[in-house]
Amino acid sequence: MIDWPLVSVIIFLPLIGALIILFIKEDELTSINIKWAALLTTLGTFILSLILWLQFDYSNPSYQYEEKFSWFDDFNFFYHVGVDGISLFMILLSTFLTPLCILASWNNIKKRVKEYMLSFLFLETVMIGMFASIDILLFYIFFEAVLIPMYLIIGIWGGNRRIYASFKFFLYTLLGSVLMLIAIIVMYRNTSSMSIEFLQGNYFSYNTQLFLWLAFFASFAVKIPMWPFHTWLPDAHVEAPTAGSVILAGVLLKMGGYGFIRFSLGMLPEATEFFIPLIMTLSIVAIVYTSLVALAQTDIKKLIAYSSVAHMGIVTIGIFLVNQQGLEGAMMQMISHGLVSAALFLCVGVIYDRMHTREIEFYGGLVQRMPLYATVFMIFMLGSVGLPGTSGFIGEFLVIVGAFKFSSYVVIGAAFGIILSAVYMLYLYKRIIFGTITNNKLADILDINTREKIILIPLAISVILLGIFPNLFLDPMRLSLELIITNYEIANAK
Amino acid sequence: MLNNIYNIFFIPEIFLACSSFVCLLFGLFLKKNAFRQTSNLAVFVLLLTILLVYYDSESNFANYKSLFSHSSFINFFKILALLGSIASIIISKDYFLGIKLKNFEIPVLFLFSTLGMMLMIASNNLMSMYLAIELQSLSLYVAAAIKRDSISSAESGVKYFILGALSSGILLYGFSLIYGFTGSMNFNEISFYLSKYDNLNLGLIFGLVFVMVGLAFKVSAVPFHMWTPDVYEGAPNSITGFFAIVPKIAAVALIYRFCLVPFENFYLEWSQIILFLSIASMFLGAIAAIAQSNIKRLLAYSSIGHIGYILIALVAANDDGIKAASIYMFSYMIMNVAIFAILLSLKVKNEYLINISDLKGLSKSNPIVSLSISIIMLSMAGIPPFIGFFGKFYVFIAAIEQELYVLSVLGVLASVISAFYYLRIIKIMYFDESISEGIINFQISFQSKIILSLSLFVIICFIFYPSLLINISASLTI
Numbered sequence: 001m002i003d004w005p006l007v008s009v010i011i012f013l014p015l016i017g018a019l020i021i022l023f024i025k026e027d028e029l030t031s032i033n034i035k036w037a038a039l040l041t042t043l044g045t046f047i048l049s050l051i052l053w054l055q056f057d058y059s060n061p062s063y064q065y066e067e068k069f070s071w072f073d074d075f076n077f078f079y080h081v082g083v084d085g086i087s088l089f090m091i092l093l094s095t096f097l098t099p100l101c102i103l104a105s106w107n108n109i110k111k112r113v114k115e116y117m118l119s120f121l122f123l124e125t126v127m128i129g130m131f132a133s134i135d136i137l138l139f140y141i142f143f144e145a146v147l148i149p150m151y152l153i154i155g156i157w158g159g160n161r162r163i164y165a166s167f168k169f170f171l172y173t174l175l176g177s178v179l180m181l182i183a184i185i186v187m188y189r190n191t192s193s194m195s196i197e198f199l200q201g202n203y204f205s206y207n208t209q210l211f212l213w214l215a216f217f218a219s220f221a222v223k224i225p226m227w228p229f230h231t232w233l234p235d236a237h238v239e240a241p242t243a244g245s246v247i248l249a250g251v252l253l254k255m256g257g258y259g260f261i262r263f264s265l266g267m268l269p270e271a272t273e274f275f276i277p278l279i280m281t282l283s284i285v286a287i288v289y290t291s292l293v294a295l296a297q298t299d300i301k302k303l304i305a306y307s308s309v310a311h312m313g314i315v316t317i318g319i320f321l322v323n324q325q326g327l328e329g330a331m332m333q334m335i336s337h338g339l340v341s342a343a344l345f346l347c348v349g350v351i352y353d354r355m356h357t358r359e360i361e362f363y364g365g366l367v368q369r370m371p372l373y374a375t376v377f378m379i380f381m382l383g384s385v386g387l388p389g390t391s392g393f394i395g396e397f398l399v400i401v402g403a404f405k406f407s408s409y410v411v412i413g414a415a416f417g418i419i420l421s422a423v424y425m426l427y428l429y430k431r432i433i434f435g436t437i438t439n440n441k442l443a444d445i446l447d448i449n450t451r452e453k454i455i456l457i458p459l460a461i462s463v464i465l466l467g468i469f470p471n472l473f474l475d476p477m478r479l480s481l482e483l484i485i486t487n488y489e490i491a492n493a494k
Numbered sequence: 495m496l497n498n499i500y501n502i503f504f505i506p507e508i509f510l511a512c513s514s515f516v517c518l519l520f521g522l523f524l525k526k527n528a529f530r531q532t533s534n535l536a537v538f539v540l541l542l543t544i545l546l547v548y549y550d551s552e553s554n555f556a557n558y559k560s561l562f563s564h565s566s567f568i569n570f571f572k573i574l575a576l577l578g579s580i581a582s583i584i585i586s587k588d589y590f591l592g593i594k595l596k597n598f599e600i601p602v603l604f605l606f607s608t609l610g611m612m613l614m615i616a617s618n619n620l621m622s623m624y625l626a627i628e629l630q631s632l633s634l635y636v637a638a639a640i641k642r643d644s645i646s647s648a649e650s651g652v653k654y655f656i657l658g659a660l661s662s663g664i665l666l667y668g669f670s671l672i673y674g675f676t677g678s679m680n681f682n683e684i685s686f687y688l689s690k691y692d693n694l695n696l697g698l699i700f701g702l703v704f705v706m707v708g709l710a711f712k713v714s715a716v717p718f719h720m721w722t723p724d725v726y727e728g729a730p731n732s733i734t735g736f737f738a739i740v741p742k743i744a745a746v747a748l749i750y751r752f753c754l755v756p757f758e759n760f761y762l763e764w765s766q767i768i769l770f771l772s773i774a775s776m777f778l779g780a781i782a783a784i785a786q787s788n789i790k791r792l793l794a795y796s797s798i799g800h801i802g803y804i805l806i807a808l809v810a811a812n813d814d815g816i817k818a819a820s821i822y823m824f825s826y827m828i829m830n831v832a833i834f835a836i837l838l839s840l841k842v843k844n845e846y847l848i849n850i851s852d853l854k855g856l857s858k859s860n861p862i863v864s865l866s867i868s869i870i871m872l873s874m875a876g877i878p879p880f881i882g883f884f885g886k887f888y889v890f891i892a893a894i895e896q897e898l899y900v901l902s903v904l905g906v907l908a909s910v911i912s913a914f915y916y917l918r919i920i921k922i923m924y925f926d927e928s929i930s931e932g933i934i935n936f937q938i939s940f941q942s943k944i945i946l947s948l949s950l951f952v953i954i955c956f957i958f959y960p961s962l963l964i965n966i967s968a969s970l971t972i
Contacts, residue, residue, distance in 0.1 A: 073961040074817075074968045075891075115861070137887075141878035141957070148872060151917070155925045163925050167917060174877075174913055178906035181887070185894045185902075 007065045007081045010048050010095070011129045017041030018121035026114040035106060038117035042099040042124060049095040049128075052083055053476070061085065061479035063134055063197060071135075077194050080135040085480030086331070089473060090131040090251075090258055093338045096462075097250045098124045101243035103455050104346055108353050109157060109241065116157060120243070123149040127251050131258065136184050136194045143219075143259075144177055146252065150244070158239040165232075165239035172232040176222035183215035187267070200266040200487055213271035216263045224256025226279075226316060227286035230309045237305035238358075242349030245301065249308050250342035254334050257315050261330075265322060266484050269491035272320070279320045280410055286313035287417030295424045300348045300358045303428055304341060307384060310417055311337045317414055318399040321406050322488050327481045328474055329398025335473060336391035336466055340383040343459040347377050350452055351432075354445055360428065365437035370447040374433045376456045381429045383463045385422045391466035506546040506572070507562075507612050513539040514605040521598030528598040533587050536601035540580045540608065547572050547612075560680050563618035563751075567970040570820055571615045571747035574827060578740040579608045581831040581949070585942045586732030589838040589846065593730065595641055603640075604736060607633035611744030618755070620669040620679040623748070627665070627712065631658050634741065638729045650728025657711070657721045665708025671701030672756075684756040694760055702757065706767045709752060712745040715805060716774035719798050723782075726794035731846055734790050735834035738797055743823055746804055750819060753808060754972050761811055768809050769901065776802030776908035783915045789837065789850050792915065793830075796874060799912050800826050806898070806905055807889045813968075814892035820967040822885035825873070825956075829882060832949040833870045836863060839938040852934065856923045860936050864923040866950055873953050875916040876909050881956040 021037050024030055057064055063082035071079045083091065101120060109116050123146065130142035147170050155166035188194055191203050204212060222229045233253075237245045264272050287310045294306035311333065318330025350373065351366070352358055367374040379390070386392035396418055403410045437443060448456065466473060502508055517539065521532035547569055583601055590600060610630025617623035635658060639651020673679055675697045676687045688694070694702065707718060714722040726734045753764050779799025786792040800822075807818040840847040840863070847853070857864040873880030886909065893902045938946065956963070 071960070072964060074964050112857075115857075141883070144878045144883075148877060151920075152924065155921060163921060166925070167914070167921075170917060171910060171914060175907075175910045178910055179903070182890060182894065182899070182902050182906060185887075185891050186899075188891075189894055 005067050006048065006051060007083060007132050008067055010045055010052070010091070011081065011125055011132060013045045013048065014041055014098075014121040014124040014128075018118050018125075021114060021117055021121070024114070031113040034114050034117050035102065038121060039099060039102045041121060042095070042102055045124065045128075046095040046099055049092055052088060053092060056083075056085075056088060056476050058476055059479065061483040066134070068134075071138075075188070075194070076192060077137045078135050079138060080195065081129070081132040081138070082134050083132060085477035086258065086261060086484075087131040088476055089331070089335050090254055091128050093254065093335060094124060094127040094131065094251045096458075097246060097338070097342055100342070100346070100455050100459070101246050103451060104246065104349055105241065105243045106451060108349075109243075112156060115152070119149040119152050120247075123153070123247065127247075127255075130255065134196050136187070136196055136199070139196070140177070140181060140184055143180075143255065144174070146255070147173060150248070150252065153244040153247075154236060154240045157241040157244070160239070161235070162239045165235040168232045169236040172229075173222055176219040176229075179215040180219035183212045186212060196262060196266070200262075200484070204268065206270055209268045209271035210274065213264060213268045213275060216259065216268070217275070220256040220259040220264070221282075222256075223259065224253055224312050224316065225309060226256075226282050226312070227289060227309065228282075230286070230290070233309060234302050234305040237308075237345075238299060238301045242345055242352065245305075245345040245349075246342040249304075249345060250338040253308060253312055254338060257312070257319060257330065257334050260316065260319050261327070261481075261484065265319065265488055269488040272322070272488070273492050276320050276322075279316055280407075283313040283316045283320075284410065284413035284417075286310065286316075287413060288420065291417050291420035291424060295420070295427070298360055300360055300428065300432070301345065303360075303424065304344050304348065307421060307424065308337065308341050310421060311341070311384075313417065314396060314399050314414060317403060317410060318395070321399070321402045322485060323402050323405055324478075324482065324485060325398045326402030326406075327485065328478070329395050329400075329402055331395075331477055331481070332391070332398060332466070332470060332473065333395025336383065336395050336463070339459055339463050339466070340380050340390075340392060343380040343456065343463070344377075344384060346452075346455055346459070347373070347380060350448055350456075351445075355441065360431050362439060363432040363442065364439065365433075365435045366442065366445070367433045368437055369442065369445045372453075373448050376448070376460055377433060378429065379460045379463060381425050383467070385425050386418055389464065389467045391463045393467055394470040504546060504550075506543050506550055507609060507616075509546055510539065510543045510605065510609045510612065513542075514602060514609060517605060518599075518602045521602060524598070529590065529596040529600070530587065532598040533583055533601045536605050537580055537583055539605065540576050540583075543612075544573055544576045544580075547576065559618075561619045561622040562613070562616040563681070563755075564616070565971050567751075567816060567820070567972045568616050568747070570966065570970055571743060571823070572612050574820075574823060575608060575611045575615065575740055575743045578743055578827050578831065579604055579736070581827075581945050582732070582736040582739050582834070584945050585831070585835040585838050586735055588937075588939045588942065589730070589732040592846070593641075595730065597640060600637065600640060603633045603637045607631075607637070608740065611741065614744045615747040615751075617748070617751075618681045620673060620681075623752075624662070624666060624669060627748075628662065630741065630744065631662070631712075634737065637733050637736065638725055640733065641730050644730075646728040647730060650725045653728070654721055654725045661708045661711035661718070664704050664711075668701045668704025668706075668708060671697050671704065675701065681751070681755040685758060688756070689759055694763055699763065702760075702764060703767065705752065706764065706771075709745065709749045710767075710771055713742060713749055713801050713805075714798055715771040715801050716778040716798060719775070719778070722798060723786075723791045723794040726790045727788055731790065731834075732838055734793075735830070735838060738793060738834065739827055739830045742797065742801065743827060746801070746819065746823055749805075750808055750816070751972060754811065754816075765809050765811065768805050772802045772805035772809060773901070773904055774802070775799060775805065776905060777911070780908045780912035780915075783912065784918075786915070787850055788848055790848065792850065792919075793833065796912070796915075797826075797830075799908065800874075802908065803886060803889050803905060806901055807892045809898060809901065810889075810892035810896040812892060812895055814888070814895050816970055816972055817964075817967045818885075818888035818892040820970055821888045821963060824963060824967075825881040825885040825953075828949045828952050829870055829874050832866070832946060832953060833874075835938070835942050835946040835949070836867060836870075836936075839936055839942065840934060841937065842934050847934070850919060850922060853919065853922050854926050856934055859934055863936050866946070867923065868920045869950065869953060871916040871919050875913040877913070879954075879957045881953045884956060884960065
């Protein structure tokens with residue numbers, strides 16, 4: 001094993017990079033140095049996080065690489081970080097996507113490059129920190145701190161309605177998370193512990209659980225987002241710059257799912273059992289409704305944003321099935337969605353950089369001028385639809401298999417959503433890529449360049465890798481998920 | 495006995511009182527640079543007073559036991575008030591010179607008002623409490639009106655004076671009722687007398703309510719807050735800074751002591767009043783601030799909101815509540831020092847900044863300053879990882895310890911509303927396209943720069959070593 005604080009280094013390396021960038025003076029010539037510094041820092045973080053995966057002990061369901069330092073003397077709050085099977089891939093997803101985001105903004109961010117890179121590096125630190133925290137207070141601090149850089153990213157570098165979108169994003173998610181703060185304090189009061197590991201032992205009375213569950217639900221349902229709390233998402237996605245949308249879809253939405261698994265399932269099992277019908281109903285409504293809404297969109301980014309809500313509906317179904325297939329499927333779906341939707345936003349970014357519009361009407365026949373782009377886009381589009389061989393298939397398949405054990409109505413709802421997702425994605429693909437070029441402005445559009453290839457090809461490879469070798473990802477998380485399910489069943493059998 | 499006479503001068507309050515007169519004479523006899531020199535002397539005097547407070551022992555205080563009390567809570571708040579005055583004298587020096595207001599009386603007034611505050615915090619008797627409040631307020635009335643040729647400054651001074659006098663009258667009436675029904679003015683004796691009864695009689699209830707109204711006026715809790723925005727707006731910026739930073743500390747300490755010492759057994763009676771004041775202050779502070787265009791009015795409403803949170807901890811009325819109040823007050827002071835250090839150095843077209851919209855484009859011309867303002871605003875909004883979050887966090891811990899769930903939920907909801915106007919300032923600096931670049935300039939003296947950097951350092955780095963402050967505040971007894 002590793003005897004140096006690997007997790008802390010991964011968490012704080014981007015912050016150190018940010019401090020270095022803070023002292024680079026920004027002008028026309030040095031902005032390239034800032035970009036390189038940010039890229040190298042994030043790449044370094046990614047490589048270090050790969051060590052996490054390589055050295056990961058598959059036979060250990062609980063936390064590994066633990067680090068614990070005293071932090072507050074008066075209460076039992078600790079700086080306590082570590083990685084288990086659930087958080088491992090969330091951290092990898094964050095570290096994998098951030099360098100791609102920096103590359104994606106290489107040329108199209110022209111103003112305030114320094115602040116932009118600072119925001120992204122700070123964002124990376126808090127994202128990783130959040131997934132790695134074992135202390136709830138630490139988790140909460142990172143969870144809230146995410147709002148600051150994201151607010152700035154949407155507000156400064158966003159589109160026309162960026163101010164509205166940034167405020168909506170900030171206040172909406174803040175409203176959810178402050179209720180979680182109250183819940184956290186109530187938990188602490190009842191148990192005198194803030195350790196996530198310790199609290200996963202069902203310590204609360206049934207009524208307390210119900211209230212705590214609702215408080216956590218307010219926070220995670222907004223974050224993931226579930227219908228009807230999803231309205232901030234289309235605005236935030238559409239107005240954010242490409243890289244902002246990538247992180248938003250790729251990582252921030254997963255915070256909700258991660259929270260559901262850790263807190264709702266892990267700590268409040270009896271309340272979860274009570275609320276399962278609610279979640280299932282909301283999820284199915286989300287899948288069907290947002291898929292239909294997606295079908296009617298004229299803006300590519302908005303369409304993908306609504307498809308995210310639908311995909312997250314599958315994730316919540318998977319999580320609250322609370323069986324092995326369901327949870328594994330939900331995790332796979334989260335990872336897959338993190339890669340696929342991130343990639344789709346990057347693909348939109350590619351044509352947006354060239355044409356400065358996201359209207360579907362504007363495009364058509366891109367395959368004539370951009371064959372490579374059409375190919376890459378197709379891989380991600382199929383990944384989103386869930387074609388066998390791509391990552392999307394594994395998640396959806398596992399969730400549906402798990403759902404059969406629960407109720408066939410849920411299966412019907414989920415399957416209907418999957419069909420609809422094929423409809424709107426293929427329809428989108430047809431309108432943008434196929435046909436002949438009708439718009440003269442597209443006549444001399446260029447195919448993807450080297451930088452864009454460097455961004456998109458690793459994503460395409462991982463989407464296919466995930467589809468063909470799912471066990472590569474499922475094996476490390478299996479035992480951690482089993483532990484949660486066992487605890488859950490013990491608590492509810494009482 | 496002889497020993498005792500010398501010792502008297504080492505009692506911090508007496509030392510401060512004598513030194514204030516020395517400062518007054520010193521300023522009077524100086525021909526040149528009277529203001530600057532007196533300010534420096536005042537800072538030095540306050541620093542010495544902090545040392546004396548820190549090393550102050552119970553024995554020096556024995557002769558004044560019936561009037562003043564002595565505890566770790568009192569010392570903590572005294573030091574906080576002294577630090578606040580030092581910081582506000584230093585950061586306001588250049589501003590006064592800039593607007594050519596060079597009366598050397600200003601630092602002396604600050605000294606007297608600080609003396610009043612120290613006595614307020616320590617007072618253990620209705621009479622000494624009233625006198626201390628008056629000493630503090632009278633100095634502040636004069637300070638608010640110090641810019642004699644400005645109508646708004648005079649207006650704010652008179653407004654403050656009239657409303658202050660009114661509240662003092664109500665306060666006194668309450669005192670007389672309490673004295674009449676208990677037969678004592680000493681806090682401990684009142685407490686002892688009341689401990690024989692299960693209920694307060696009608697006269698005492700009235701007395702308590704009147705005193706609460708008077709104290710609510712001093713901490714500017716809703717619905718007795720009306721003077722705050724007007725006085726903040728009218729007074730010269732640096733006086734506003736002093737108003738925002740220091741007197742609140744003393745008033746909060748006083749309201750805590752008044753509720754928790756003489757009336758400790760009648761929690762139900764006073765907690766209802768405080769509960770209402772707290773909820774009303776949080777929500778009014780949050781909502782009214784949204785519409786402000788003047789930064790001083792905005793900060794006034796923001797301070798009203800902060801008072802609401804501190805009063806939550808008072809409703810909790812447990813050890814955690816005292817701890818929360820001291821942490822919150824500390825963070826409140828630090829954040830206000832930082833924001834006023836910046837505001838007192840920002841000039842728009844050679845005028846000191848007043849309108850929030852003038853901050854437009856600051857992030858381009860002064861990236862470091864706008865970053866600092868953003869950090870302070872986020873901290874005030876209670877967003878982690880900054881110190882403001884921990885203040886609120888401890889308040890809610892105290893409230894939940896006492897099972898005040900509804901109050902806590904209302905508190906966090908108000909904090910979401912108030913996040914809006916703090917974010918609006920960040921929005922103006924960063925998101926709005928500036929048409930008027932280069933009009934804002936930021937000139938800050940070396941001393942204020944140190945104060946600013948120190949307070950920013952505390953705001954940002956508190957999270958890395960919280961135990962320092964938290965251990966102190968955990969050990970406080972009222």
